[in-house]
Amino acid sequence: MLDLLVQNAALPDGRTGMSVAVRGEKIVEVCAGLQSPAHQVLDAQGYLLSPPFVDAHFHMDATLSYGLPRVNQSGTLLEGIALWGELKPLLTQEALIERALAYCDWAVAKGLLAIRTHVDVCDPRLLAVEALLEVKRQVAPYIDLQLVAFPQNGVLRGAQGPQQHINNLKRALDMGVDVVGGIPHFERTMADGAISVRLLCELAAERGLRVDMHCDESDDPHSRHVETLAFETQRLGMHGRVTGSHLTSMHSMDNYYVSKLLPLMAEAQLQVVANPLINITLQGRHDTYPKRRGMTRVPELLAAGINVAFGHDCVMDPWYSLGSGDMLEVAHMGLHVGQMTSQAAMRQCFDAVTVNPARILGLGGYGLEAGCNADFVLLQARDPVEALRLRANRLQVFRKGTCIASAPACASTLRLPGRPASTGFMA
Ligand SMILES: [Zn+2]
Numbered sequence: 316m317l318d319l320l321v322q323n324a325a326l327p328d329g330r331t332g333m334s335v336a337v338r339g340e341k342i343v344e345v346c347a348g349l350q351s352p353a354h355q356v357l358d359a360q361g362y363l364l365s366p367p368f369v370d371a372h373f374h375m376d377a378t379l380s381y382g383l384p385r386v387n388q389s390g391t392l393l394e395g396i397a398l399w400g401e402l403k404p405l406l407t408q409e410a411l412i413e414r415a416l417a418y419c420d421w422a423v424a425k426g427l428l429a430i431r432t433h434v435d436v437c438d439p440r441l442l443a444v445e446a447l448l449e450v451k452r453q454v455a456p457y458i459d460l461q462l463v464a465f466p467q468n469g470v471l472r473g474a475q476g477p478q479q480h481i482n483n484l485k486r487a488l489d490m491g492v493d494v495v496g497g498i499p500h501f502e503r504t505m506a507d508g509a510i511s512v513r514l515l516c517e518l519a520a521e522r523g524l525r526v527d528m529h530c531d532e533s534d535d536p537h538s539r540h541v542e543t544l545a546f547e548t549q550r551l552g553m554h555g556r557v558t559g560s561h562l563t564s565m566h567s568m569d570n571y572y573v574s575k576l577l578p579l580m581a582e583a584q585l586q587v588v589a590n591p592l593i594n595i596t597l598q599g600r601h602d603t604y605p606k607r608r609g610m611t612r613v614p615e616l617l618a619a620g621i622n623v624a625f626g627h628d629c630v631m632d633p634w635y636s637l638g639s640g641d642m643l644e645v646a647h648m649g650l651h652v653g654q655m656t657s658q659a660a661m662r663q664c665f666d667a668v669t670v671n672p673a674r675i676l677g678l679g680g681y682g683l684e685a686g687c688n689a690d691f692v693l694l695q696a697r698d699p700v701e702a703l704r705l706r707a708n709r710l711q712v713f714r715k716g717t718c719i720a721s722a723p724a725c726a727s728t729l730r731l732p733g734r735p736a737s738t739g740f741m742a
Contacts, residue, residue, distance in 0.1 A: 317343070317353035319689065319716055324359035326683060327366075327665060327699050335364060337689040340715035344685050362710065363694045363702055365665075366683050367428035368642035371672035372527075372560050372588040372626025374634075375432035375450070375460075376443040377402075379414040381631035392532060392597045395634035396467065396501070402633065403438055411446040418630060419454045421640040424720045426692030426709045428458055431527065431626075431676050433465035433496050436487045437473055437480065444487045451491075457714050461676050463527050464488055465496035470514065471507045481514070488522060495519040497528035499540040500564075509543045516547040516557070525677065526557040527588075531564035534598055534607060538564035541585075542576060548583035555584040558675050560626065562587060562611040563598050573612065577619040586675045587621055589613055590628035591649035593635055613653040617663060624672035625649040625664070642668035643706040650703060658700065665699035689716035695724055697741070705740055 319337035326333050326345075334349035335342055383402055387394050422430065434447045444462075451460040464487040466473065470480045488495070497515040499508030512528065519526045526548075531538040541559050548557040559580075565573060580587075589611045598609020616623050625645050630638035638644075650656065650664040673681040680688040696707035712720040726739040 317351055319355045319357065319713075320349065320351060320353035321357045321359055321364060321693075322349070323361055324364035324693070325361060325697055326364060327662075327669070329698070331361065333364070335683065335691070337716045340689055342683065342685055342687050342689050345683055357693070357711070359693055361697060363696050363698055363707070364683065365426075365692050365694060365699075365702070366669055366673070366681060366687075367690050367692055367712070368426050368668050369429040369624070369672035369676060369678065369681075370422075370427055370627045370642060370645075370668075371431050371558070371624040371675045372590055372628050373430050373432040374629055374632060375415045375418060375430070375447060376411060376434050377632040377634075378418045378630050380633070381636050386636070387633055389600070390596065391600045392634065395597075398633035399435075399467065403435070406442060408442055408446045411443060412450055415447065415450040416453065418640060419450070419458055423457055423712060424709065424722070425640045425642065426694075426712045426720075427640050427642055428690055428712070428714060429461070429673065429676055429678055429681075430458060431461040431463060431494070431672075433463040433527075433529075434487070434492065435467040436464045436483045436492075437466055437468045437475070439475065439479065439483055441483065441487055441490070444490060444492060448491055457719055459676070459678060461494060462492040463494040463496040464492045465529070466498060469498055469501045469503075470511045472502050481518075485518070488524070494525045494527050495522075497526075497530075499528065499543070500531050500533050500535075500538055501529075505539065508540050512540055512543045513547055516544070516551055516553065519556075520551040520553055526553065527560055527675075528558070529561055530559040532561035533564050534567050534601065534609060535564050536567040536569060541565065542579065545576075545579045545583040545585050548585055555586070557583065558586040558588060560588040561590060561594065563594050563609045565611045566598070566607060566609050573615070577615065577621070580616070581619050581621055585621065587611065587616055587623045588626045588672070588675065589623060589649060590626045591652050592638065592645055593628040595648065595652050596635065608652050610649070610652045613649065613667075614655060614660065622671050622674055623667055624675055625667040626672070641706060643703060647703050647706060661700045661703060665703060690714050695739070701741070
């Protein structure tokens with residue numbers, strides 16, 4: 316006897332009329348038209364059943380703090396960092412936990428069940444680290460939360476000096492933070508940035524941890540930290556365990572140089588996270604016209620065989636005033652900014668918020684196959700492209716075989732002579 320049988324589902328790979336059988340917390344079979352007794356049967360009505368959304372780049376310690384203590388006037392990354400510096404002394408653990416848990420509620424409702432969040436480790440009290448470790452423990456039944464030790468003020472540049480910053484970072488890792496972060500473009504010089512990349516990669520290699528660095532988040536065409544990150548990754552044999560986040564300078568780099576850089580990144584199996592909502596708003600702020608878009612070269616990276624995910628980065632914080640945990644909104648923006656409008660490219664954008672970030676996080680048991688965790692989202696759309704077009708309603712969200720969020724099907728009632736009584740925006 317099955318615990319759950321989902322019938323008549325479309326899958327992201329294009330198969331339709333599919334059944335997904337669940338026993339306990341696991342998927343036991345995926346095939347067409349399965350008939351088998353089950354405690355619960357869900358008719359998907361031809362809608363898309365997707366593995367859950369995954370966000371490979373977020374800042375949960377800052378989320379939902381918009382307007383505290385004031386709003387970012389210039390809209391730049393640097394004013395956002397300064398604003399965060401003003402907010403940090405005012406943070407309390409309780410408020411931080413409360414805001415993070417509220418965001419996780421939104422995430423679950425949007426079918427976002429795995430998040431990698433950077434956590435600022437510059438405060439020697441490590442208040443945000445303690446708070447997010449507590450959040451990780453509390454949400455573990457429904458969200459896989461992965462923490463990155465993020466030295467927001469730079470390891471060499473920060474006011475407490477390099478030794479203190481490294482010590483804070485090591486303490487955070489000792490406390491259970493999973494991944495080593497960094498911010499080389501915020502160090503004082505290109506040389507200091509390169510030193511920080513080396514130090515942090517060596518620390519991760521020593522401890523057998525993954526690396527995820529904010530890297531070259533600027534419009535500077537000469538920023539080269541991703542080259543250093545690729546070099547250190549292959550030197551230390553950390554292939555496939557290192558991620559470069561943002562890489563916005565690649566947008567502005569010389570094309571010849573990029574033709575040399577892409578194979579180096581592929582050789583190191585570097586993984587990439589672009590953050591389209593944030594990149595399109597923070598980058599190009601010093602331009603008049605034409606204004607650069609600032610997002611890294613997503614189609615070219617994918618064509619080079621490099622794994623690319625789209626991250627949300629910010630929701631209602633010093634850097635970004637909008638957002639709701641909706642990874643389809645993130646992918647929708649990435650699709651537009653990257654001009655990824657072919658059918659194949661739009662499907663790649665859907666992968667960039669599902670399977671690709673799952674690889675970056677190293678999630679076990681992710682996917683819609685026998686043996687995987689019974690985690691999935693039923694979307695009110697018939698395929699990934701329609702899901703992107705509609706930022707589709709999440710009808711049901713399942714975690715380990717249990718429905719943890721649901722929403723009524725949405726349709727607008729029409730009162731028009733001679734026209735249908737309602738529309739669900741499906742052609
Ligand atoms: Zn970030």
